[in-house]
Amino acid sequence: MSAVARLLTLLVALVVWVPHPIAANMPTLSHWPVAIFEYDAGRVSACGYDDRLEDAEKSFCPVASHPRASTGSWLCDALSLPHLFTGKERDAETGLDYFGARYFSGAQGRWTSPDRMNVTEDRLLNPSNTLNKYVYGANNPLRFQDPDGRDVVALVRPPHGFMPGHFAVFAHNPSTGAAAFISFGPTDTSASGRALTVLGAPMGSTASFGMPNSADDLRKSYAALSIQTTPEQAQEVIDFINRFSTTENPYRLFETNCSTVCRDALKAIGVLPRDFGSISPFGLWTSLYRRYSNPSMQRFDTTTRYGEQFQSLRIDANKGMDYGNPRFGMNVFDFIMLMLRQQQLKPCVEVYDSATGQRSRQCE
Amino acid sequence: MPVRLWLFWLPFLLGSGALGFGVLLAQVPGEDRTFDLVVFSLAAVLLTVALWLGFFQSKAPYGRVTGWTKPVVQVVTGMELVFALYGAVGALTYRGL
Numbered sequence: 407m408s409a410v411a412r413l414l415t416l417l418v419a420l421v422v423w424v425p426h427p428i429a430a431n432m433p434t435l436s437h438w439p440v441a442i443f444e445y446d447a448g449r450v451s452a453c454g455y456d457d458r459l460e461d462a463e464k465s466f467c468p469v470a471s472h473p474r475a476s477t478g479s480w481l482c483d484a485l486s487l488p489h490l491f492t493g494k495e496r497d498a499e500t501g502l503d504y505f506g507a508r509y510f511s512g513a514q515g516r517w518t519s520p521d522r523m524n525v526t527e528d529r530l531l532n533p534s535n536t537l538n539k540y541v542y543g544a545n546n547p548l549r550f551q552d553p554d555g556r557d558v559v560a561l562v563r564p565p566h567g568f569m570p571g572h573f574a575v576f577a578h579n580p581s582t583g584a585a586a587f588i589s590f591g592p593t594d595t596s597a598s599g600r601a602l603t604v605l606g607a608p609m610g611s612t613a614s615f616g617m618p619n620s621a622d623d624l625r626k627s628y629a630a631l632s633i634q635t636t637p638e639q640a641q642e643v644i645d646f647i648n649r650f651s652t653t654e655n656p657y658r659l660f661e662t663n664c665s666t667v668c669r670d671a672l673k674a675i676g677v678l679p680r681d682f683g684s685i686s687p688f689g690l691w692t693s694l695y696r697r698y699s700n701p702s703m704q705r706f707d708t709t710t711r712y713g714e715q716f717q718s719l720r721i722d723a724n725k726g727m728d729y730g731n732p733r734f735g736m737n738v739f740d741f742i743m744l745m746l747r748q749q750q751l752k753p754c755v756e757v758y759d760s761a762t763g764q765r766s767r768q769c770e
Numbered sequence: 771m772p773v774r775l776w777l778f779w780l781p782f783l784l785g786s787g788a789l790g791f792g793v794l795l796a797q798v799p800g801e802d803r804t805f806d807l808v809v810f811s812l813a814a815v816l817l818t819v820a821l822w823l824g825f826f827q828s829k830a831p832y833g834r835v836t837g838w839t840k841p842v843v844q845v846v847t848g849m850e851l852v853f854a855l856y857g858a859v860g861a862l863t864y865r866g867l
Binding site for chain 1: 792794797799845856857860861864
């Protein structure tokens with residue numbers, strides 16, 4: 407190649423490299439998982455991963471093995487990585503990975519059916535989104551390891567009788583893989599402890615109240631609402647949860663309960679209005695449902711007043727349902743349990759001794 | 771106040787108190803709802819007794835309430851009884867946190 411041609415190539419590369427305004431807003435990672443390979447006459451002669459890539463990331467190779475697979479597949483073959491792409495089972499006959507809502511073709515690196523969600527403002531503004539309804543993880547599975555694109559998930563246990571239910575929040579930053587879950591509640595749920603709570607006594611609290619043991623356990627107890635946020639917003643919620651001290655926040659029936667804690671976490675990132683003051687789980691759910699539920703799942707009640715028909719949104723909260731905006735197809739309950747297991751969250755409780763007034767922390 | 775007046779008002783007030791306590795108790799999360807069931811059942815029994823005594827007492831029915839206030843007291847007691855039963859059934863069928 408002549409010197410002039412090399413110079414022209416460099417100039418073109420520089421012009422192409424100028425950062426796009428959306429790309430400039432993309433979050434930065436503390437480290438990049440880098441795949442290194444040598445390409446020789448159309449065949450791979452050597453390949454490997456950057457040492458900074460952790461073992462957990464290696465085991466979830468984004469593109470599955472297939473003889474006719476495109477870029478990346480041979481990389482997995484060469485590394486002999488297990489086919490555990492987000493832990494999904496592969497159909498032996500079709501070679502497709504079953505994600506619950508959709509099948510994923512590892513050979514093509516594409517979903518076999520389009521995303522149910524259409525173009526929205528969020529989708530245009532969020533850099534982790536894409537307008538192509540068949541691509542996985544914004545076509546950048548090394549960077550966006552979130553298998554379903556959900557960032558903050560509100561979980562509500564619907565009311566039963568006079569029982570108001572329960573509220574929990576799960577947050578996940580798709581850029582870094584960080585996740586956090588908070589389910590605030592009292593440590594002492596005995597008859598005497600609950601009676602004291604009614605009388606206004608501050609009780610010991612825990613941020614991992616009623617932790618689920620399995621995805622089915624979670625599915626049988628909660629209705630979910632996935633809220634799409636930016637990775638930065640999700641990180642704010644994660645930081646809020648990690649900063650949250652149960653020692654400084656004893657459980658109080660009307661002041662510091664599951665709803666108020668989750669409400670404050672969501673208000674901090676602007677998901678809820680600043681003056682939102684509901685203290686009941688279903689009140690919080692109602693507000694979020696009105697704002698972020700998937701329009702295709704909404705149902706309306708029709709009433710007739712003064713001869714005119716009015717439609718009002720019915721607030722549903724059926725257990726096991728996700729009323730949010732699924733983008734990449736993984737079931738939200740499975741995803742939450744997957745992340746909780748990866749993080750090996752262990753329940754810790756703050757024990758409050760009413761006799762001495764002292765609190766202590768006990769973890770499993 | 772003569773004793774026979776309390777035959778309605780005492781179970782009515784105690785039943786109302788138990789119902790209120792039960793409703794507050796139900797707001798506190800917990801898996802075991804036996805205590806809630808006991809409180810709501812107690813409220814239901816007390817309110818049933820109040821209704822029964824008020825109806826059958828000849829000398830001081832419904833604590834000697836007369837005029838338009840009598841049906842109001844009857845309806846309030848009846849509604850509280852329904853709420854207490856609702857709470858008891860809710861506590862009995864509750865599964866979870």
